[in-house]
Amino acid sequence: MRFYLQKIVFYVVALWAALTLNFFLPRWMPGNPVDILISKLSAKGPVTESTRHALELMLGTNSDEPVFIQYLNYLGSVFRGDLGVSVTYFPANVTDIIGQSLPWTIGLIGVATVISFIVGILLGQLAGWKRGSWLDNFIPVTTMFQAVPYFWLALVLLYFLGSRIQMFPLSGGYDVYTVQPGMSWAFISSVIYHGALPALTIVLSSIGGWMLGMRNMMVSTLSEDYIVTAEAKGLHPRRIMTAYAARNAVLPSLSGFAISLGFVVSGSIVTEMVFSYPGIGSALLTAVQSNDYALMQGIFLVITISVLGANLLVDLLYALIDPRTRVRA
Structure with a gap:
């Protein structure tokens, strides 16, 4: 219990x-979101001082209040779920913008990350168990895709599979011309x-x-004494591979998976830009280009919470998988 309490604290x-x-x-960055918003509103007419003061109150940058009071107001707004008003999408709330973009990113990046982790771990487990096999020799080919620039791989796949063969669409999250968003099979199939x-x-x-990380850990784990003991007892090779070797070899990969799972919320800006996909990465890029501090703050906050939550969850699961981590040094 003390271990879990320390982790939570x-x-x-x-x-x-x-x-x-x-x-x-x-607040340390150059520029002022109020000035940016006023420059947009001034095109429709003059902006008075009272209007400027109202915008400062709305954006949480009231210059008449001490920074400490602004900080307390910010914490209170965060815990109420009020992340402010977006300058780029004014007068839309940051919470609404994130709520619209987040499901697209979680659906795409989340599913792809889980699939790559599960498939990579299983194939790496087999490659480490059967060293020298064709699967083991195939690992350098898979790592080649990881070494090439990400946007280059996306553009190559988009050119051949999207433009030349026309197997997949070139852009968008769904067919906006023939499908209406909703819980219908037509919309879901279009999204997929x-x-x-x-x-x-x-x-x-x-x-x-x-694959490479799991394969190397499997090779290292197979040389441990408890694996030799299990083989000497005559246990089935499949049980040795899964219950003894793979269970311990996968532990370092779980920590990496926690970080990857946490950053799912941040999306992949390159992927969403190349494929014109409506996700949180595109919203973050738009916020940076427009100096939309409220939207940037909201997205960074969601990313931080997701990363911390994913790491906390894996730390707790790690302690269940490997009880040695609960033992005090």
């Missing part, structure tokens, strides 16, 4: 530090069809790392 402190940093970083090529790009570029 650590991540609560990390969350507080992330919230604090997320509050001060935009449009997300297949971006997902394939993510799987090809990441599966090699999971």
